[in-house]
Amino acid sequence: MTRTMLVAAAVALVVLAGVGGTAIADAGAAQDDVVTIELSVTTPQGEAIGNAEATIEWDGGSTNATTTSNGRAFADVPNGADLAITLAHEEYVKNVPHTVSGAASGQVVETTMYQPATGEIEVVDSDGPVEDATVRFRKQGQSSFAARGDTGSSGVFASPEIEAGTYTVIVREPGYYDASQTVQLDGASNATVQIEQGEVTIDLLTQDPTPEGPGLVSADVDVTQDGDRVVSVTTNDDGHRSVVLDVNRDYDVTVSKEGYLELTTSLQTGESDAQATFNVTRVPSISLTAGNERVVVGENLRVEVTDEYDRPVEGATVFVGGEQAGQTDANGVARVEIPSEGDVEVSAEFEDRTTDPANVTGVEPSSSDDGGASDDGGNESDDGGTGNGSPGFGLVAGLLGALAAVAALARRY
Numbered sequence: 001m002t003r004t005m006l007v008a009a010a011v012a013l014v015v016l017a018g019v020g021g022t023a024i025a026d027a028g029a030a031q032d033d034v035v036t037i038e039l040s041v042t043t044p045q046g047e048a049i050g051n052a053e054a055t056i057e058w059d060g061g062s063t064n065a066t067t068t069s070n071g072r073a074f075a076d077v078p079n080g081a082d083l084a085i086t087l088a089h090e091e092y093v094k095n096v097p098h099t100v101s102g103a104a105s106g107q108v109v110e111t112t113m114y115q116p117a118t119g120e121i122e123v124v125d126s127d128g129p130v131e132d133a134t135v136r137f138r139k140q141g142q143s144s145f146a147a148r149g150d151t152g153s154s155g156v157f158a159s160p161e162i163e164a165g166t167y168t169v170i171v172r173e174p175g176y177y178d179a180s181q182t183v184q185l186d187g188a189s190n191a192t193v194q195i196e197q198g199e200v201t202i203d204l205l206t207q208d209p210t211p212e213g214p215g216l217v218s219a220d221v222d223v224t225q226d227g228d229r230v231v232s233v234t235t236n237d238d239g240h241r242s243v244v245l246d247v248n249r250d251y252d253v254t255v256s257k258e259g260y261l262e263l264t265t266s267l268q269t270g271e272s273d274a275q276a277t278f279n280v281t282r283v284p285s286i287s288l289t290a291g292n293e294r295v296v297v298g299e300n301l302r303v304e305v306t307d308e309y310d311r312p313v314e315g316a317t318v319f320v321g322g323e324q325a326g327q328t329d330a331n332g333v334a335r336v337e338i339p340s341e342g343d344v345e346v347s348a349e350f351e352d353r354t355t356d357p358a359n360v361t362g363v364e365p366s367s368s369d370d371g372g373a374s375d376d377g378g379n380e381s382d383d384g385g386t387g388n389g390s391p392g393f394g395l396v397a398g399l400l401g402a403l404a405a406v407a408a409l410a411r412r413y
Helices: 002-033 393-412
Strands: 034-042 053-058 062-065 074-080 083-088 099-101 108-112 116-127 136-141 147-150 156-158 166-174 179-186 188-192 199-207 220-225 228-234 240-246 250-256 263-268 274-279 285-289 293-297 300-309 319-322 322-327 334-337 342-350 358-363
Touching: 034 053, 034 083, 053 074, 083 108, 099 108, 116 136, 116 179, 166 188, 179 188, 179 285, 188 358, 220 240, 228 240, 250 274, 263 274, 285 319, 285 342, 300 319, 300 342, 319 334, 322 334
Parallel strands: 034 108, 116 188, 199 274, 293 358
Antiparallel strands: 034 074, 053 062, 053 083, 083 099, 116 156, 136 147, 136 166, 166 179, 199 240, 220 228, 220 250, 250 263, 285 300, 300 334, 319 322, 319 342, 342 358
C-alpha cells in the first residue's frame, strides 16, 4: 500500500513539474513580447527636465509616462515596435514627435525640449498688407514645418508656441513669387516679408494621342479660376497656343473640339514658363459602309463596320430591315443576305453605339436588268458580247465580208 502511494505521488510530481514548466515557458514568451525602454529628456544645455509628460504611440496601442526630477522615465512597449513619442511641458516645447525604430529591451531614448517662442509675420506687397497668404515656419535642421497658417485682413500670421531657434519662414500666395526669409525666434519675435506679383507664359498644346488619330489638333481652350474665365483661345492647326497666366496659381481648364469628348482638367503654374499638354479623343462611334447600293434578292451584301478612328469593329451585330442578319469578323466585315425586292435599311450595333442606316435596294434577277450587283459580280458581261446570246458574232461577220470584197477585186485585176 505504501509503495503504491509513493509511486502515485511521484507521478503527480512529474505531471506538476511538466505543467509548471509549460507555464514558466509561456510566461517567458510573454515577457519577450514586451520590453522596457528608458526615456531621457533634457534641455539643449543637457539639464534634466522633470514632469515632462510623454505619450508613446505605436501601431495598435499607446502608453504614457512622466519624467522624474532627473529627466528620466520608463515605459513598457512592444518588442521591436516603431514608436512616436510626443512631449508636453509647462515651460518647454517640442515641435515634432521623437521617433524610434524597433524598440529594444534596455534602450535609452534621449530627446530634447526647448524654451518656447512665437513668431509674428506680416506679409506685404507694393500696395500694402496681403490677406490669405500662407506662412510656414521650418526650423533649421528639421524637415517638417513647425507651424503654418494664413494671414488675416491685416496681413499678419502669429504662430503658436514653438521651439526657440533659427527658422526659415516661407510665404506663398497665388499670383506671387514664393518668398523666404530667415528669422531668429527668441520669446516673442516679429518680421515682415514682402512678396512680388508675377506672370509666366504657358504653351498650350492640344493633341489626339491615339495611334490612328491625327496627332496635333486645333481645339478650343477655356481657362478659368474660381469660376471666372481668365482666357479663352483656340490652338493653331499645329496644336500650339501661348497664353500668359499668374505664377503659382491653380486653374481649371476645359478643352473642346467638334467630334471629340470634352476634357475638363486642372493646370497649376509655377514660376517658370512651361508647356501644358492636353490629350483629347474622339467621341466613340461606329459607321457602316455597304459594298453596293443594289443587290440581287437572295445574294449577299458585304458590309464593313468601323469605329471613330476607322478601325475595324469585331462583333458588331448587323441588321437588315430591323432583323438581325449577322456579326462582323475580326476585319469588321459581315456578309448579309438581302431577302426581298425594294428598299431596305442596313445598320449595325456595337455595345451602346449604333450606325446610321445605309439604304440598299433589292432587285429581282432579270435578263433585261443587268444593272444589279452582288458580291459575285452580278449579271454583267465583260466579253465584248452583243447581248443576243452569240458573243462577238457581228464583228466576225463583218471581217468575213471585208475579206470577200478584197478577193473579188483581186480577180478583176
